[in-house]
Amino acid sequence: MANKSGRATGKRSQRTRSPPPSAQERGGEQPLSLGRIVVTAIELLDAEGVNGLTMRKLADRVGSGAMSLYWHVDNKEAVFDLALDTVLEYRGPQQKAEPQDWRGEVLHMLEDWRASMLRHPWSASLLPRRALGPNILNRLELLSKTLSAAGVGDADLNAAIWSLWNYVMGATITRASFDFLDADRAAAQQRLTSLSERYPTIESSHLLLDDDWDGAFRKGLGFLLDGLPLR
Amino acid sequence: MANKSGRATGKRSQRTRSPPPSAQERGGEQPLSLGRIVVTAIELLDAEGVNGLTMRKLADRVGSGAMSLYWHVDNKEAVFDLALDTVLEYRGPQQKAEPQDWRGEVLHMLEDWRASMLRHPWSASLLPRRALGPNILNRLELLSKTLSAAGVGDADLNAAIWSLWNYVMGATITRASFDFLDADRAAAQQRLTSLSERYPTIESSHLLLDDDWDGAFRKGLGFLLDGLPLR
DNA sequence: GATCGCATCGTACGACGTACGAGTCAATTG
DNA sequence: CAATTGACTCGTACGTCGTACGATGCGATC
Numbered sequence: 001m002a003n004k005s006g007r008a009t010g011k012r013s014q015r016t017r018s019p020p021p022s023a024q025e026r027g028g029e030q031p032l033s034l035g036r037i038v039v040t041a042i043e044l045l046d047a048e049g050v051n052g053l054t055m056r057k058l059a060d061r062v063g064s065g066a067m068s069l070y071w072h073v074d075n076k077e078a079v080f081d082l083a084l085d086t087v088l089e090y091r092g093p094q095q096k097a098e099p100q101d102w103r104g105e106v107l108h109m110l111e112d113w114r115a116s117m118l119r120h121p122w123s124a125s126l127l128p129r130r131a132l133g134p135n136i137l138n139r140l141e142l143l144s145k146t147l148s149a150a151g152v153g154d155a156d157l158n159a160a161i162w163s164l165w166n167y168v169m170g171a172t173i174t175r176a177s178f179d180f181l182d183a184d185r186a187a188a189q190q191r192l193t194s195l196s197e198r199y200p201t202i203e204s205s206h207l208l209l210d211d212d213w214d215g216a217f218r219k220g221l222g223f224l225l226d227g228l229p230l231r
Numbered sequence: 232m233a234n235k236s237g238r239a240t241g242k243r244s245q246r247t248r249s250p251p252p253s254a255q256e257r258g259g260e261q262p263l264s265l266g267r268i269v270v271t272a273i274e275l276l277d278a279e280g281v282n283g284l285t286m287r288k289l290a291d292r293v294g295s296g297a298m299s300l301y302w303h304v305d306n307k308e309a310v311f312d313l314a315l316d317t318v319l320e321y322r323g324p325q326q327k328a329e330p331q332d333w334r335g336e337v338l339h340m341l342e343d344w345r346a347s348m349l350r351h352p353w354s355a356s357l358l359p360r361r362a363l364g365p366n367i368l369n370r371l372e373l374l375s376k377t378l379s380a381a382g383v384g385d386a387d388l389n390a391a392i393w394s395l396w397n398y399v400m401g402a403t404i405t406r407a408s409f410d411f412l413d414a415d416r417a418a419a420q421q422r423l424t425s426l427s428e429r430y431p432t433i434e435s436s437h438l439l440l441d442d443d444w445d446g447a448f449r450k451g452l453g454f455l456l457d458g459l460p461l462r
Numbered sequence: 463g464a465t466c467g468c469a470t471c472g473t474a475c476g477a478c479g480t481a482c483g484a485g486t487c488a489a490t491t492g
Numbered sequence: 493c494a495a496t497t498g499a500c501t502c503g504t505a506c507g508t509c510g511t512a513c514g515a516t517g518c519g520a521t522c
Contacts, residue, residue: 032501050360055479065502067480072500076479125359128404129281132439137430144432156450157436162402163451169404170397173359199368201375205388208363219387220394227458263470286510296471298511303469307510 032064034072034082041083045122053079080126085133087120088113092142102150103225107218109142110168114217117172124176127169140165151230160228167224171217263295265303265313272314276353284310311357316364318351319344321373333381334456338449340373341399345448348403355407358400371396382461391459398455402448 030036040061044053055076059066073079093108117123132140143161152160196203210216261267271292275284286307290297304310324339348354363371374392383391427434441447 054477056477059502067482067503068501070480128356128359128408130408134429137426137433140438141430141433144436144438148432148436154436158438158441159447159450160454161436161438162405162447163398163454166399166401166405166451167394167397167455169401170399171393171401173400173404174393174397177359177361195368198365199372201379202368202372205375205379205385205392207371207375207389207392210389216390216393219390220397223391223394223458223460224398224455225458227454227456229454285508287508290471298472298513299470301511 032062032068032072036062037069037072037079038082038086041079042087042120045083046120050122050125055079081130081133084123084126084130085135087116087123088133088135088139090116090135090139090142102146105146106143106150106164106225107221109139109146110164110221111217113139113168114172114175118175121176121179124173127173147228152228153231156229163224163228164221167221171220175213175217263293263299263303267293268300268303268310269313269317272310273318273351276314277351281353281356286310312361312364315354315357315361316366318354319347319364319366319370321347321366321370323373333377336377337374337395337456338452340370340377341395341452342449344370344399345403345406349407352407352410355404358404378459383459384462387460394455394459395452398452402451406444406448 037058041053041058044058044061048057053076055069056066058079059069062069069079073082090109090112093105117127140161143164144157147160148154148157195208202208268289272284272289275289275292279288284307286300287297289310290300293300300310304313321340321343324336348358371392374395375388378391379385379388426439433439
C-alpha cells in the first residue's frame with residue numbers, strides 16, 4: 001500500500017498497434033484486447049451481478065488464462081472502473097432539437113443517464129465507490145453549460161448542478177436496489193404485511209407498491225426544475 | 232443456493248434471556264452478544280472501510296473465535312445489514328418545535344440522515360445493495376406523514392417523498408465518494424489539471440473544488456422544497 | 463449422575479486476487 | 493541465416509476469505 005506509486009512498468013495503456021490483418025486465427029478466437037475484456041466484463045456483470053465477476057470467470061469467457069488479463073489491466077478494480085465508465089457514455093440527443101429548449105435537453109440527458117444505469121443495475125451499486133470517470137465528467141460539463149445558458153446565475157449554478165445530479169443518482173440507486181429486493185419475493189411479502197401495522201402512511205399511499213417509477217422520476221424532476229431560480 | 236429456505240434451525244434472533252448477573256467474568260470479557268457484534272462491526276467499518284471488515288478480524292475484536300459469530304448471525308451479509316440499519320436510527324427532533332413547522336421538521340430529519348451517513352461513509356456505499364431496514368422505513372413514514380399534513384396532495388405525495396429521498400441519497404453518496412477520492416491526492420491533482428482543457432465550464436465554476444457541501448446541500452434542498460406543489 | 467439445550471471454537475474446503483517466472487512467437491538486428 | 497529482443501500468454505503457488513461441519517464445554521433439568 002505504501003509503494004503504490006512504485007509501479008514503473010508501462011504495461012498496456014494505449015492500443016495503437018498495426019492491425020495484423022492476415023493473422024491466421026488461432027483456433028478461431030480473436031486476440032485478447034482491452035476492449036474485449038471490458039465488453040465481456042459488462043456481459044458478465046449483467047449476467048451474474050457484482051459478486052459474479054471474478055477474474056477467473058472473466059478469463060474463461062474471453063478464452064484466455066486468468067493471468068493474461070493482468071497484462072491489459074492493472075487489477076480487478078480497474079475492470080470495474082472501465083466497465084462503469086463504458087456503460088455511462090453519452091452520445092447527445094440524436095436529432096438537433098431547437099437550441100432554446102434547455103429543459104428538453106436536460107431531461108433527455110438525465111433520463112438517458114438513468115436508463116443507462118438501469119440497463120446495467122450493477123452500475124448503480126458500483127458508482128458510489130468509484131472515481132468520476134471521463135464520461136461522467138462529460139455529462140456534468142454538458143449539464144453545466146446548458147443550465148448556464150438557460151439563465152441559472154453563477155451563484156446558484158453549482159447548487160443547481162448538484163441538485164440534479166443528486167436527484168438522478170438517488171432515484172437510480174433506489175430503483176436499482178428495489179429490483180434486487182424483488183428478487184426474493186418471500187421476504188418482500190412478509191415485509192409488506194408487517195408494514196400495514198407499523199408504517200400506516202407508507203401503506204396507505206402505496207409508496208412501495210406503486211411501480212410507475214418512470215412517471216415518478218419525471219414528476220419529481222419537474223418539481224426540481226420548477227424550483228430552480230432563473231434570472 | 233437452491234435450498235436456501237431449508238434453514239430450519241432457529242439460532243438466535245431475539246435476546247430475551249434472563250441476565251446472568253453473578254456470572255464470574257471469564258478472563259474479564261463480556262459475553263458474546265448480537266449487540267456487541269454489531270457495535271464492533273461498526274467500529275471496524277469506521278476504521279478500515281468496507282473491505283476491512285472480515286469475519287476473522289471482527290471475531291478478534293470481539294475476543295471470540297471466528298465461527299462463534301455464526302451462532303448470532305446468519306452470514307456476513309447480515310452483519311452489513313445490521314450495521315447499516317443501526318447507523319440509520321432516527322430519534323426525532325430533540326425539542327418539540329411548533330407543530331406547524333413542517334419545513335423545519337423535514338429539514339431536520341433529512342440533514343440528520345445525511346449527517347448519520349457521513350459519520351460512517353461506508354454506509355453510503357453499502358446502502359444501494361441492501362434492503363430497506365426498519366429505521367429507513369421509519370424515516371420514510373415520518374416524511375410521508377409530515378408532507379401529507381403540510382398540504383401535499385395525495386396525487387403528488389409519492390413523487391414528493393421519493394424526490395426528497397432521492398435527493399438526500401444522491402447528495403450523500405456523492406459527498407462520501409468524494410471523500411474517498413481525496414484520499415489519493417496525486418491522481419486528484421492530475422485530474423484537475425486535465426480538467427481545464429477538456430471540461431472548461433466545470434473548471435470555471437469550481438464545481439469540483441467548492442467544498443461548501445453543507446451549504447450546497449441545503450440550497451438544493453431549498454430548490455426542491457420550493458418546487459413541491461402545496462394545496 | 464444422566465441428559466439436554468445453548469453457546470463456543472478448531473479444522474478444513476473451495477474460491478478468490480494476484481505475485482512470480484517460465485513459456486511462445488513475430489519483428490528486428492547482426 | 494542465426495541471435496536477440498520485446499510484446500504477450502499462462503501455469504503454479506501463496507495468502508486470505510466466507511463458512512460447513514463436528515467436537516467440546518457448560519448450566520439447568522430430570
